[in-house]
Amino acid sequence: MMLFIRECKKIFHSLTFIIYFAAVILMFFTQFWPAMDEPVTSSTIDSYELAKISGEPETIMPKALDSLTGCYFSNTYRCYPYGLFKAVHLNSRDNDKIRDCITEMSSLNADELEELKAASSISHVKVGTNELESYNVKGVPLSEDITYERFREIMGEVDDILGGGSDYRPDDLAYKFSQEPMTHEEILEQYDEFMEKDHIAIAYGRLFSDYLGIILAVIPVFVAAALVTADKRTKMNELIYSRRISSFRLVFTRFAALVLTMVIPVLLCGAIASARIMYMYKGSTPDIAGAFEVSGKWLLPDIMLAAAMGMFISELFSAGMAILVQFAAWFMCMMMTSMPLYGHIGRFTFICRHNSLFYRSEFMKHYSDFIFSRIFYTAAALAAVLLTVFVYELKRGGKFNGIMFFGKDSIFRHKT
Amino acid sequence: MALCFSARTVYSDIRHNFLPHYLLAAAIVVITPLFFSVSELDSRQAAQPLEMIISLTGTVLLTPVFMPEQNESIRDLIRSKKAPYLLTCMIRLLIGLLLLAVLTGISVLYMKKCHSQVTFRHFTGTAASAMALGSIGFFTAGVSNNVIIGYMASLLCYILNFIARDKLSIFFIFSMMNGSYDEKKWIFVLSFALILSVFMYFKLIRKY
Amino acid sequence: MNKMIEIKNVNKFYGRKQALYDINLTIEKGMFGLLGRNGAGKTTLMKTIAALHQKKSGSITVCGAPIERAGEIRAMTGYLPQDFSMYPSMKTDEALEYLGALSGMKAADLRERVTDILHKVNLTEQRSKKVAQLSGGMKRRLGIAQALIHDPQVLIVDEPTAGLDPEERIRFRNLLCEVAEDRIVILSTHIVGDVEATCEQIAIMDEGKILWQGTVSQLINNAIGHVYTANVERRFMPQLKKEYIVTGMITQAEYTTVRIVSDSEPDLPNAVLTEPDLEAAYMYCLHSSGCGIKGDEE
Structure with a gap:
């Protein structure tokens, strides 16, 4: 526990985390906040210009x-x-x-x-x-x-x-x-779903996750890569390698610390959004817990995978490589997202999109795929952390020095 | 004399530290036509692959200028060497900028050959965007003494442009995609100021 | 428990290059000095003992535990690398607490232990200073503190005095002697004076091989009859350096008094046999083992 707290403290003091924090807050206020300008009512919902896809x-x-x-x-x-x-x-x-x-x-x-x-x-x-x-x-x-x-x-x-x-x-x-x-009746149906099934807050929870998910699929990699490479950069690695702690415990403690610290600004934004929703919909009872639940399921695997990939690739190659791989994956995911920005969540969708307060039924149609993808990426993250443990143990015992493409330890270089 | 020492340092740098970055920047240019159409595009369409992808060469080329000396003891060693450190960095930066210009030039010329409507403005506009991303990385990496933070700032800036688009007004680096070129001069001035301020910071505060 | 490190027939390779050749050593409680030139293989051997490097063949046991049980080895060793630092933004006591936690120490014990150890290495006043603000000597002492924080049975220190001023060096040596009272301390160095002042048992390494092992007095005894002093005109010095191993010289006006290591009596008019010191004995050992050290080398 003490080590966990120390790792968290280390992350809190790192510049990458401060930038991460600022980026999450910035994303929240510039992208999501405008959606909370005014409450959705049966009379204002027409202004959302909802379209339907008949699919006939x-x-x-x-x-x-x-x-x-x-x-x-x-x-x-x-x-x-x-x-x-x-x-x-x-x-x-x-x-x-x-x-x-x-x-x-x-x-x-x-x-x-x-x-x-x-x-x-x-x-x-x-x-x-x-x-x-x-x-x-x-x-x-x-x-x-x-x-x-x-x-x-x-x-x-x-x-x-x-x-x-x-x-x-x-x-x-x-x-x-x-x-x-949509016809007026259909729009009112959307409104009913928003009020009765999503209990207001869940709809906001989805939109919140949609926006924050865009950056949470990539920026945790920087914080993770910086944490992993800090040991080497500050020449502390041999002091740590020679300690009693098992590689498994050290790597998992660091991973847990990364995930927990990176969840904090998201929770903070969630709390601000909740307060705003409660204020906007005075008299109703928004399902705030439901909103946190959907956002948690949605965003936690994103943070976990990006952090785990950051740790694994940094340990195996370098921080630069980790950033390159995660950014390239993010870029491709973003570019290949199909329109409309809802109802497209598949079993292996990493960056899930649902850029609307409405269309609950479209989301629910793919709900099992959504859950599958979240479990899949959580498992992938844990697998990446286990691989990190393996690589770390090898490096620690002097059996492996990481893969370098260039320089004196390059894998292409003939060893003498 | 100092220039000669610096040039020699930079030559060894390129071989040991920067070659992967240069190759990656070149790879971005080579891969782009495989994924995105570069032929028979009008002026705005042509700006899409240039501003959204080729501009990333700036991040790759300019951010790691301070990378070899990230380690405290290496930096002290460099300080004590004959080659003045800032001159060495400046040469690295100039090589990065030169490569950036060459790679952007190649992309634009290739698109011209593929009958896209590209002009000299596409070249300067793309180079300005690339320089903006690169100089943000260069600035933050230099001041924070951590290249990861440089990449983070540069790519966050890219992501911000990707999401917020023209809400960024004069700092919108994908403006040619919307048919506007005015932002470019601001971006260029900003980049130049960032680069200059890093050197000032090193000279006046860190006293290199 | 068997407080002893036993190294038997250890070989180690970096790629195809052999770094350690058939090393055999027995190290008992107290200070043990590992002397050798830069690049002799001292660091490689130390890291292998600390379970940070793999050996190719042979066996190493540390206090009865084979080196393959890395977890156990790490629990009972403290290691101070030659080139190390710590997170510069951490405070001195925070860095120690962090490394103590990595050694599996309980929070309650750790606080007290950090205070004790900081006192022991004379860093109490610096406990709230950031690591980046410490001087070279303070950093070294912090290094020893981190290696001792979990009270290990074996302490491995690699070139700890490099770059320290004479005062710091003496303080550092005394500190090492103190901690060696109840544990094994292995000190590697290329500075003969460090070993002379602290170690009873020593080994000399060169090019990955152990050239000699024994006590300091045995090493000195070996050199008796091979160390001479002579007064030489300054202009002959370059020629002299080429022909003999010169371990010391004092220049006065036109003449230089030199200390020479030689198998036979040197062909100098006023050469007289003299008592060897450890430095000369070390040079004689290297020389008699056929290591090319003539000329301007150490």
Whole structure:
């Protein structure tokens, strides 16, 4: 216990932790706080411009087919494979494959498709540096035998041909082609869910986790890497290596101290948010405990994994490598997050998003996946800490000195 | 004479300390076209890969300038050497800036070759953004005497831009993506001030 | 308990380079000096005894426990590395408490122990100072304090006097002698004076091998009849240094009085046999073992 307190104290005094603290507070006040400007009431909820994704095959299929046919005619497909725009132009063989997909989904054959192309009106749109012909295609007849399952399958092939990230990615079809504004009744239903099922606070808890999760998936790595490498940097490592304490106890104590200290600013923000919610919704009974529960499940695995990876990679390679790996993983996760920013949590989603106070049912639809991902990343974090113990024990006994790519201990260097 | 000593120190530095960083910066430039489209983009689209990815070369190249002397005893040793420490750092910084300019230049020229609408402004704008990220890392690493803190500050600044976007007004480093170039001169001035203040800090307070 | 360190046929490699050759040593209670030039393998041997390095072959037991039981070894040894520091932002007593906690000491005992040990190493006044503010000598004393905090049976100190001023060095030696009363203290150094003042038993290492082991007086006895003094004109000094091992010289006007180690009587007109001191005995030992030390070397 004493060691744990000392480790916590060490972290509190480190500059990386102070910056971490400031970053969490900054994120909280700049991103989440504006959502608490005024309470959600049955009369103000209309201003949130809620949209719904009907997901009905009858809506999706014709719209998606029209869009794909138009793109096929101009041979220009807009893709966002890693979050950034990419205009895809296919070679004739691949474009023919798209044609085959279209003819399977529609009742038109290749010749009829050509006729449609000739009959379609053309407008010019600027895509990138080029003025491209854009075909206004409407009402391509769907094949009578096509089922929605088969349609999704074919669209999956189309997305593969385009290299991924297109509008036709099966999981994005519903969002891209069946989005429409909610009716007033539907909006009121959302309000009821917000009040009755989320008991106000849980909805805020999700939004809070959404914003803070963005940075908690990456910045703990700095605090962890700094803590691990401080021993070497201050030439204290041999003093510590020669102590009686087991590597297991030392590494786990440090990990626990890292996680606990890094949870503190999050709890502080949670407390501030709770106070604000209680004040805004005087007269109601917001489920503050529920909000802390959802945020805890959501954010704790993020902090744990980022900290554990920071410890493990710093011990195995270097702090720089730990930062590089975690930042690259964060960047890819962020860039590949699909729109809309809710209802997309999968079994292996690291950075979970739910950027709204509403759509509770969308979140609950994936709740088991959400729990799975949280357990998975908690387990991954613990596994990374165990590996750290192993590496630490090897280093401590002089069996291993860490992997270096460059310099005199480089693994590429011929040892003499 | 001092310059000669410093140049020799820097040469050995590059071989032993900075090569991985230079290679990583080059790797960022090489990998970008594999993941993001760089061809046939208009002016704003072209700014996306440049500002969001190529600018990270600044963090990689400028933050670790003080890295070899992070250790207290090594720093004392360096102080006692013939090569003036600040001159050595300045040469390292200049090499970093030069590489940054070259890598940004290569990216912009490659995009031009791929028929994207890039101009000289894309080059200077991207270089300014990269320099901003790099100088924040350089400044914090220098003042805190810890390169990890340098990376942390630089990447947090990047993340802040990623999230808060144009709310940052004149300090928005991805402004060309919104079609605005005015921010760049502020960013450049800020970077220059940060770099200068580190040298002032070393000279006046730490008395190197 | 068997208070003894036994090292038998220990070999150690760094990659393909052999660092220790067939080391055999028995170290008993009291001060033990490990003397050798820089790079002789002293640090490697010390770290191997402290379970911080792996040996390739042979066996080491520390107070009956084989070195493979690293946990046990670490519990009963205190180690002061040659090149060390501590978190600069920690206060002196905090650093000791932290390292004591890592040694598994209870909070209640630790507070008292830190006070005692700080008193012992004469750092009581500095207990609230940050480690970064301590002088070189104070840092060394803090180093000894951290190695002693858990009251180990074996204390391993690697080149502890390097960089200390004469006064600090004497104080440090006395401190080591005090703590060696009831435990094994292994002191490695390349400074002969440190060993002379403190150790009864010594071993001399060179190029990873133990050249000699015994008591200080035995080493001196070995050199009797091989140490000479002579008065030489200053201009002959360079030539003399090339031919003989010069362990000391005092220059007066045109003449220099030199102390020479030599197997046979040197070919100098006024050379006379003299009583060897430990430094000369050490040089003679290195020389008679065939270690190239002529010329300007130590």
